[in-house]
Amino acid sequence: MPGDPEEMIQGDDVTGGSESPILDDHGHEGVAPEEIKQDVDKIDFTAEGETLGYISLDQARVLALRLAREDPDAYGTGYAGIDLAWEITNAEDGEDYYQIRISFRPVRNFSGEAGTELFTIDKLGVLESRQVLTFPSPRRRLLAGGLALGGIVSVVAIVVILFVSGVFSSGLTGQAAGVVAPKEGTSQVLIPEESVTITSAMGDVKINVPAGAVATGATLNYVPVTPVEIPPLAPGFIATNKVFDIKITDATGSPSEIIAPINISIGLDLAIVALADKDPSRILMQHHDGTDWQGLDTKVDLSTLIASAEVMDFSPFALTIKELESVPVFSGSVGNAPTAIPAPTPIPTPTP
The missing domain is CATH 3.10.450 (Nuclear Transport Factor 2; Chain: A,)
Incomplete structure (x- = not known):
């Protein structure tokens, strides 16, 4: 009979249906619960029940x-x-x-x-x-190394040429006008707990700031200047072309408090060494305190061509050469007395 349950089951086998479809409240075929749960897990909602949007x-x-x-x-x-x-x-x-x-x-x-x-x-x-x-x-540039000091006598001739060409000018009182590179300054933020080395654009000046040198955050500004822009040096000193200004300021632009020495090292060239006659004691770093030039305790190493000093005050700095002291010569001193001209010896006249 068509209404026999067994026939209905056999009819289902013939059609291949193994499960009854899931219907929603309106009698429509729905989606399996597992699929619904997976889709819900992928969607976030706000407190109001709105879906949240992801950003790209x-x-x-x-x-x-x-x-x-x-x-x-x-x-x-x-x-x-x-x-x-x-x-x-x-x-x-x-x-x-x-x-x-x-x-x-x-x-x-x-x-x-x-x-x-x-x-x-x-x-x-x-x-x-x-x-x-x-x-x-900041970029750190190494000074050109491997410069040998052998044959330095020949540099004297180069120094003469420098004077003639105006690299060192004796026309400036107490100064020697060197060839100064264009003013390309360097700026560096200083953090109290960090050490940093600031190198000039030309690579010839290094400023080594140790950790703890500044009390608070500060900014260091390095600017090269020319010898004619600085106050005149004391008599007996010649300024090289290693002249620059350093300022360390706080956030307000006021001078920052320095609580530990900061090392400044300057690279020497052979012309400077020759001008000092290879005498390290004649090479002196100085800084201007606002009134006068003050000599710094300068360490000079001719093997590495480096002059360095530790400072806690910042202002214009200049690498200088101390001139040789001239020895006065007085007339009549030993070895300089005029030579007496002996009187001519009379020649006897023979008697006839």
């Missing part, structure tokens, strides 16, 4: 840049008030988070490696962590 990798890049610009205090007090530039260097799309690396560096008077920080942002646009990996580091 490009949006995470823009968000990281905005967070860096809006909160530069993350770099410490040493970078307060300093204009910075940011650039995205790498962006990774993980399963749950975006990893964004951004480089940062001062905008003005900076040459070297930029600092790096890492932003971790979840897919909903929430900042999970921000970590500074490295701080900006």
